[in-house]
Amino acid sequence: MHKIVLLTGVFLLGMLNVCAQGQANNWYFGYGAGLNFSTGSPRALTDGSLYTLEGCATISDDDGNLLFYTDGITVYGANHSILTNGTGLFGNPSSTQSAIIIPQPDTPGIYYIFTVDTTTRQGETNEGVNYSIVDFTSDPAGVVREKNTPLLNYAAEKLSAVIKSCTDNSVWLVTLSSASGNQNFINTVYAFQLSSSGLDTTPVRSSAGFVVEDPRGNLKFSPDGTKLAIANASGGLFLADFDSESGTVTNTQRLNINSANYAAYGVEFSPNNRFLYSASSNNEDSRLGAGNHFSSLIQYDLEAADINASQVSLDESGYYRGSLQLGPDGKIYRALSLAYEEGLNSLGVIENPNALGTAANYNDQAIDLGTGVSYQGLPPFNQSLFNELDIIQNSISTTQLTLCDGENYVLGYEPVAGALYSWYKDGNLIAGETNNQLNISQPAGVSLPYTETYEFRLDPNDGSCEKVGVAEVTYYAYPAAATGLSLTQCEDAGTADGLSIFNLTQVQEELTGGDTDFTVSYHLNATDAATESNAIDPVGYENTNPTETVYARVTNPAGCSITVPIDLIVSSSAANTAVLEGCDLDDTGFAEFDLSQADAQVLDGVSGNYEIHYYPTEEAALLEDSALELPQLYTNQTAYNETVYARVENNNACFAISTVALILIPRPDFSLETEAIYCEASYPETQTYSPDYSDLDPSRIYTYEWFPEGQTTPYLETNLSGDHTLRVTDVNTGCFREATITIVEEQIPIIDNIEVTDATENNTATITLSGNGAYEVAIDDETGPYQDELFFDGLTPGFHTLYVRSKNACTAISQEFSIIGFSKYFTPNGDGYHDYWQVKGISAMVQPGTVIRIFNRYGKLLKELNPLGQGWDGTFSGTNLPADDYWFQVNLEDGRVFKSHFTLKR
Template identity: 65%
Template sequence: MKFKRLRFAFSLVCACMLLVCSDAFAQGQANNWYFGYGAGLNFSTGSPRPLTDGSLYTLEGCASISSENGNLLFYTDGITVYRADHSIMPNGNGLLGDPSSTQSAIIISQPDTPGIYYIFTVDTVTQEGEVNEGVNYTVVDFNQDPEGVVTQKNVNLLAYGAEKLSAVIKSCTDNSVWIVMLSSSNGNQGLLDTFYAYELSRNGLRTTPVRSAAGFSVEDPRGNLKFSPDGTQLACANSAEGLYLADFNSLTGRVSNSRRLVIDGFNYAPYGVEFSPNNRFLYCHSSNNESAREPASSHFSSLIQYDTQAADISASQVLLDQQNLYRGSLQLAPDGKIYRTLSRGYQEGSTYLGVIDAPNEAGTAAIYRDRAIFLDTGISHQGLPPFNQSLFNELDIIQNDVSSRQLALCDGDVYTLQYEPVMGATYSWFRNDNELRSATDYRLTIRQPAGVSLPYTETYRFVLDLNDGSCEKVGIAEVTYYPYQRAVPNVRLVQCEDSETADGFSIFNLDQANDQLTDGLDGFDVTYHYTQSDATNDRNPIDPFGYENTAPTEVLWARIFSPAGCATVNSLTLEVSSTQASNALIEQCDLDDTGFAEFDLSLADDQVLGTSSGTLDVNYYLSERGALLEDEDELLPVLYTNSVAYEQEVFARVENNNACFAISPVNLQVLARPQFSLPQSQFYCATNFPALQTFSPDYSELDPSQNYSYEWMPEGQTTPELSTNLTGEHTLRVTNLATGCFREESFLIEEKELATIDNIEVTDATENNIAIISFSGNGEYELALDDPLGPYQEDSTFEGLQPGFHTVYIRSKEGCGIVEQEFSIIGFPKFFTPNGDGYHDYWNVKGISDLVQSGTSVRVFNRFGKLIKELDPTSSGWDGTFGGENLPADDYWFRILLEDGREFKSHFTLKR
């Protein structure tokens, strides 16, 4: 292995991350990640801390960049650029990437040009007939505006690109960077299966690319493109078309020797790829490539490791994880770990990321942890931000097969940091950024400085210069010295008896003694053993959670040790207390009729403690076992909503200086509120004012065995029924006098009016006489004609009316009364029979009165046109005589000129 590492050291030309002392912590550029739906991570303190202030809303593509000291500068989804304060950067809209592109963007600082950054974007794979914007670049300038401003935007580099972008350092002499992309095999402009490498230097972007045949044909180019941190290898995931590994020459920018790696199993489609920091291991997140439209239950993914130094790389694969997951990205982080997205479906994200803790280790020793990083309110989907991969290239100067960056030592330990001897090379060592000028060997022996308080951390940096014009290589060791914990006398753990038996036995959470044994110091772990010998020799540890004592008073042995293994042994005495505390009851009214309510558990403190004295602490747990073990998963907040409807038992643990004093059950009861119902709405007739009207609720569901009080608002009445002449909203509160629980319900009393007849539009003197009634009012109404008893109808139009006078009645459906109005229908009888029988003895115009058309002129003529009679339209009419003599039966003619100007001519029949 050392021979291979040395051989690589001579072949890694210009692939270092850390170029000179001033750039030693340039890795800070990757300290802030923004991705998914409002998700983010900050690596400034080593371990990632969730960020929830981001503005991104992206399923896949994203990119972010920070300053060399780790301060956020800006980030993007490939379309919109956001400043560090999460506002949109001026001119930062409309970039030609796509949030649904695997690697929609990557951000690279222009070498040796402070304040200038390039955003490279790539559009998504398109459907037939859609436009693909290809690969473009945009420039952000912090010199013109200290918060950043977009100056150039969407300058095209490649007409049709796959969803892939990666970058790595080219030359340490001028810090230039290669940005590499893949042309899509869509056939656009003949750019098929070709890698394009563009050089970014202090002189700007060279737009003439270095082209390299990819060596494979890809129709589905979704998936990551990643360099190894040293820039010698390039991994390309092509979803349905497979995973490829190729060599890269950082001097020329050429890609060569691409070969397909076999993926065992049914999760054949690679998407996320990443290299280990030591450049040896390649990791792949592959899926079964089910359609995005399929439910989450149909998606499966695998996490695989390959050893790129193996003779048969495909055969070296090790399955680290396989589960029900959608496709997702992998990304190396500043802490040397690789992070994995855990999306369940195309739009079903996760509030967690998985992590490979030790990616430099072979096989399962790499230690994959699922759901390891909680994102708080953020949600990850498929994408994580890519970076210049050279940021993560470091030498391993610890070489202990545990960590390549962190080293834990004990008080007084001596350790030798080293790399390997390299012919013709020069070595430099720095401690806390101060050069150790006397240290010029490839090895450095370190020991704890005198007089420092432990634990104490210092950072060593090793710089290897090959003296051949290539990049300097850098290794970092963060060294922490830990003390040996002093012996603590009389450590006791007092537990309460469980409720089943009073025999001096119980169950313990031995970890509750950790603070006593470590004096509360951070950085120590504790294991428990039956004998002092086992503790001293780290044998036969006891499971601390749920330990059952073997005697009422029992002595165990604890081994207290730091991450460096600095161990001391201490005794621990277990005792069981038989003290009893009082039971407690808390009652809470049910506010939403579900059987659940929020309880203030502190209200039980006085009941539980009773007359007990001293400094006692009370905590509440979901179960008695949880209280005995102080199980944090069962520890209840002070404001707790019951998880069992209506009645639930929880447990109070009373402690005196961490010694269990007593455990008591606490009964939580949710009390039902009175049940009754009010009508949704009622009405009050305005014609009744000021008389009172009575309204009666439905009390059929009230418990007759209970006593209740009643209060009506706004009247203030305290009777079960409401008597009022007030309209508007009314509220009734019914209170159970025994429990104090009450319910309030409201209903609306509307004022209803009699109808107002606005107009009666009549069409008369026709074969079909019609009257249309127009009216207004705030109630519901119905109409009848000529009879107040009806029948009534909803329709306000009456047809087929006989000539004469009619009365329309409009009745309130709410019972508020009837209004009426008479109207006239003008008409002309077709015949009359003047025989003195009292029926049709006279002929005259119908529908005229002293008040209606009284000025009408009516004349009657015989068939020869002779005027026979001029009638008073308000009289009884013509009796069929002329000059006192009865005229014969015949047809007679009339001419009528109505007062309103209408004129009618027709005839009628005189029958004898």
């Protein structure tokens, strides 16, 4: 036996393991997955920043407060942000155990992160096993220093740790070299010692006793540090002895896995160190999806004469490979996934890992991870954290015991030949208690709940380390018996049979006194409640007769229960139906309603003081589920017409349920042109503008109002330009719609200029107009054709009339213009056609001062014509001149001069 001079030293060392178990209270793993064990049973955490398929590590302080976690590359603090200098570590999320975090013994605030890469290549010293230090002494938020200090160039994906001995707080960090490394050091176990003085980088080497064919798979110590299990994914499962004093590994043996071709990946020991568990798989290609994988969960009894023959299969499933990890609650958790990148939102649990065979009770997919996703990895810890004796032995918890008021219990552990026993209560030695069992009971006069802590110390008295078991015992009072409980519900609408549906949980606060630690189940009769059998669903329970009693079983955390009857009463009272109308302001069929405006209608003629709550369905109103809370405005969920339900209550008892119709009235539907024309030529006469009312509901009454005129007619009569707004209002509902028409005054067009090009082969006219209207023009014919283009060509000599009219039929104007031109011939034979030759396009208003002279071919002046006269008749001094070509010269009044010839034909 190891002699310790100071008993307090022994006690403190024993308590180190007990208190330090809080270091494993928080887990972060997988894709956003996590667990918290602070309350005993694990609670899902979904606030993490970790996204890893395999490797991960987490550490908390001794009180269970999260400190930091990592995937082997990035370090995240308690606030889930990256620590200072916390990136670029040489681990790998695809490494089985990419990292493990170990506090430096007796050195508060200093933590070592050991990392191992997923692949190791000779000559690359920045891979393999490295360590970094997280320091909280210089920065309370934590800072990473001495990052990626190398320990071992070549290693398998395995890291585990255990305390050195019961007299030394030093910790062994153990890893395994892989066959891809230096041939002198392959298949070797390396043990590095971390003490209060720091890390000894000179390892203790031991032969692994086998060839590391595959670097993947867990490496785990038994909690007492005497055994080492190594999963070598393609090479099998191995068990070895470990001497925690020297750090050496001996007696390696291979364990068979009965299922053919199975590859070990996850391994873990039971808290009592007796059983080894292995999670193995068929090791199919990781790229294959779900349905191509198969896995096995096996227990080995390490106390059996033939360990291989002792294996018991606890589960055979279509899962991919996954890690195993002991939890602070003494249970073993199993990572679950269907394929390499196809995870699950749950973990499996070995509920009683200290039990032999199937009594270990594997519970598949027992832990709901919420939005978190499990893949292959779970965070490893110093296995000594879990080296405690189970002195409760109730298959519920190894450390926490709940008892009822006045209940007795026997704590203890199986006897060990030659061992010495001692018991402590709240840190004080219990004198005279030297047996392996202890009867405990609630102290007199204490207020409940009351908690006390018992510690059992077993000294094997054979030179090995002392073992410790701890039980935190809490006594709970029985629930206070609630009497005279009843639940009044309203009758189903449209029935008069005294039947309805109930939400029994409405009396839960009365049953528990508001204590959230109490649980309640509901039963049809007192016998079922007393035996906790045939529980009914409390929400939506349908009574079978108008007078009925159900029973509640109220249980405190220690399992102490009472049975309470609940009378179910159905109210046949009635309230009024109500109608709330609203306007469909945005033409979608949806709007906000103030449901409180229905209160007066619902309670009209109902005397008394009542509360009204509104619900989306009658069932919701009966069960008080999904209330439409006021004073928030409620938006209807069904377009235009919807029914909600008013629950009228008197002291939470349902008095009546009535309907509230929510009717959304469409706004008056009409159309109004956005723009119209008023003709300036009509002023001061008014013009009429009429909207299209064909879509108005003829069964409803409407009012009309025009702004700014103030007219109340369906149509508008005005001579004013600008914006004019029409409001059409439904008289019964007040719903209205507005539309605006912009009236533009169209001006009378002004002909600014008619620019002609005449006396040519192709006479043209170009028109210039003024005005804001849309105009069109025609030549010589008031009926058209009209054209938009203000240009004409091919005009004959003479006088023409330009017609300009509004396309909007506002106005029409005209103006005459002249095209100067000359005939090429004339025939003065008295037949009335072409009897005279004259310059065309001249009038008393157009070029009246023009001078016209006619010559024969020899240049003799024959005639000077009056430009306003009839023209030349082909005679000279009364005598007809012969047919011939004659010449002319025209001096226009505007200064232009034209000379040419024409033909006289006889």
